[in-house]
Amino acid sequence: QATVDNLETAFGVNHVAHTLLVTQLINILKASAPASIVLSSSSHGVRQIDSALPLQSKFTCLCPSPDSVAIGYKLYSLSKMCNFLTVRKLHRLYGDQGVSTYAVHPGECIPTSDNCTSNKNGLTNISDIDRISKNLSQGAATTVLFAVRREVENISGKYWQDCREAENSTDPLAKDIYIKDALYEKTLELTQKYVK
Numbered sequence: 001q002a003t004v005d006n007l008e009t010a011f012g013v014n015h016v017a018h019t020l021l022v023t024q025l026i027n028i029l030k031a032s033a034p035a036s037i038v039l040s041s042s043s044h045g046v047r048q049i050d051s052a053l054p055l056q057s058k059f060t061c062l063c064p065s066p067d068s069v070a071i072g073y074k075l076y077s078l079s080k081m082c083n084f085l086t087v088r089k090l091h092r093l094y095g096d097q098g099v100s101t102y103a104v105h106p107g108e109c110i111p112t113s114d115n116c117t118s119n120k121n122g123l124t125n126i127s128d129i130d131r132i133s134k135n136l137s138q139g140a141a142t143t144v145l146f147a148v149r150r151e152v153e154n155i156s157g158k159y160w161q162d163c164r165e166a167e168n169s170t171d172p173l174a175k176d177i178y179i180k181d182a183l184y185e186k187t188l189e190l191t192q193k194y195v196k
Contacts (some may be wrong), residue, residue, distance in 0.1 A: 019086055084174050
C-alpha cells in the first residue's frame with residue numbers, strides 16, 4: 001500500500017512524516033533550548049536486516065518500495081528502526097545545541113479490554129493480555145520523562161524502556177553510522193518539496 005506521495009505506507013507515515021515535522025520545527029526547538037525530541041521506537045529491535053549485508057542492501061530494506069510484498073508488521077518494525085536511526089542522527093546534529101533526542105518504548109499499553117482482539121500477540125484471552133500490558137500512566141511514563149525532565153538532557157541519543165536505558169536490547173543496525181547518514185539524506189530528499 002502506498003501514500004499519496006507513492007511511499008510505502010509505514011515508511012511514509014511513521015518515518016518520513018515524523019522527520020518532516022522535526023525538520024520544520026528544529027529552529028524553534030533550538031531557540032527554545034533546552035528542548036526534547038521523543039520518538040517511539042518500540043519495534044525497532046525486531047531483527048529484520050542482516051548486519052552483514054552491504055550498505056545499499058540495508059538501505060533498500062529500510063526504505064521499501066510501495067509495492068513491497070513484506071508483511072505489515074515487518075514494514076512497521078522497519079519504520080521504527082528508521083525512527084531510532086533518526087534519533088541518533090538528530091543527536092549528532094543538534095545535541096550540542098540544546099536539543100536532546102530519545103528513542104523510547106512505551107510498552108504494551110491497552111487502555112480497555114474492548115480494544116483487545118482474541119488473538120493479540122498470540123494470546124487467547126483478556127486476562128493474559130491484562131497481565132503483561134501496562135495501564136495508561138505506566139505506558140506514558142517513559143515518554144513523559146524524556147519530554148519534560150531536565151535531568152535527562154545529558155543522556156541524549158539513546159534507547160529507553162521502562163524509564164531505564166535499554167541500549168543492550170538494540171539491534172546492531174541502530175549503531176551503523178553510514179546507514180544513519182544515508183537514511184537521513186534520503187528522507188530530506190523525499191521531503192524537500194514540502195520545505196518552505
